């Protein structure tokens with residue numbers, strides 16, 4: 001008999017698990033990491049592939065159907081393709097995707113494809129070399145662009161570009177990035193800048209809102225027409241250019257929070273379960289995985305975590321509490 005689905009006290013059914021496989025990264029985006037003195041979790045504290053696979057198999061019995069592998073930068077995790085192969089063959093997983101900064105894609109796009117990966121989001125805010133350096137503090141854009149070309153040639157489906165929308169910074173990049181995406185058949189996903197940065201730089205005035213980007217693209221390229229998403233619980237609002245060439249998505253977590261439809265759980269690289277990106281509470285899966293606990297004990301922990309899920313992140317309320325920088329830093333997990 002199938003187990004009860006993971007329903008929280010607000011009636012939201014959870015079928016989507018995001019797995020961070022490392023907190024390390026090979027670049028230093030200013031809205032995510034500090035430039036220096038980054039503290040990383042000890043390697044022995046990071047879940048190994050057996051532990052991740054066991055957790056996913058248990059999660060599938062509770063109705064998890066979609067997985068996204070993320071980080072930190074997932075491609076710096078050694079032998080990631082081995083994990084991808086193991087996850088892609090778990091019965092019940094209907095969708096497996098990866099979010100990456102793309103720097104290592106020139107060498108890893110093919111092994112990951114070979115291992116069963118088909119969907120990829122590549123983080124790219126600009127196609128301008130100087131601006132990429134300014135944002136990421138690394139001169140690596142040529143590798144990301146080469147990696148995207150490799151993904152295109154290999155036949156990855158629906159390649160998406162994650163662009164973080166920071167006001168007074170990325171406005172000049174919006175149109176060139178959208179044109180590049182249209183020419184290559186990629187979809188840009190603008191993610192409103194969220195209070196996740198390790199240096200507490202965020203405030204509302206620095207968020208470039210989805211509506212502002214829609215206006216720029218409509219004026220400079222072609223009007224954007226909303227398209228219904230087949231999955232109404234997906235966080236992005238989707239639009240199509242009115243000339244029929246290409247799509248754009250917006251993860252407008254600040255101006256249009258989607259908490260009411262949230263179907264996600266997150267497993268941190270060091271084995272903590274979180275019901276929200278902004279959660280400050282978490283449940284310790286790793287200790288159970290490393291202490292011969294039964295599957296039933298792990299199921300009980302997952303159910304407890306989901307049952308305690310809050311209504312939403314309250315970024316727009318005076319009650320909002322940004323997770324402390326050290327907390328974000330320790331167990332990095334991105335929004336998309």
Ligand code: SAM
Pocket residue numbers: 025031032070071072073074099100101121122123162163164191192193194195196197332333334335336
């Ligand atoms: N390293 C990978 C990457 O950059 O795609 C995966 C992890 S990263 C934390 C996941 C996503 O989070 C990135 O694609 C980026 O677009 C987004 N992101 C990072 N910092 C953000 C912030 N402060 N606000 C909004 N989105 C952010």
Ligand code: SF4
Pocket residue numbers: 025026027028029032033071072073101123332334
């Ligand atoms: Fe690294 Fe991704 Fe954070 Fe940029 S957003 S510093 S690529 S983990």
